[in-house]
Amino acid sequence: MPQNNLTEQIAQLLGVEFPPSLDPSAIKSLQKALPGYKAVADDAARFCQNHTDAPRLDEVRTSLEQGLADVARLEPVEHLLQQLYLSIYHQHLRATAKCMEGLYDTTRRIRDFAEAFPEIKEEGQPLLDFMKAFRPGRKKGEYDGVE
Helix, strand or coil: CCHHHHHHHHHHHHCCCCCCCCCHHHHHHCCCCCCCHHHHHHHHHHHHHHCCCCCCHHHHHHHHHHHHHHHHHHHHHHHHHHHHHHHHHHHHHHHHHHHHHHHHHHHHHHHHHCCCCHHHHHHHHHHHHHHHHHCCCCCCCCCCCCC
16 A cells, blocks of 8 residues: 555544645744643634624634644644654554663674684674774763774
């Protein structure tokens, strides 16, 4: 199943749209939320409703009410997806850690058996070189036991 189709199905399941992403200039042009804006917008919508005799306030009220309804509909989905993302991210961190543990264990075993089985060290040299180059905390020129 194509990735985009799956994403669209998930969006439909969550009751949200899946439009193309905004470019940076479009994002920059959007009005940013002020603290407490929802309560103030709700009050402003009531104000507009109480003053229907003023020109175009009804249009503003409709826009405010639609915006508030959209926010109320999108916030729970956003919160759910943030929790899901965080869970997946943590799973990914654990899987990466497991891979790194395997690389460290393999490197350690290559070094342990290097004298008794020189062919193991020879075949494992690319891994030893990789781990030596990227070993965390290693200072340049510091002997770390990896030749």
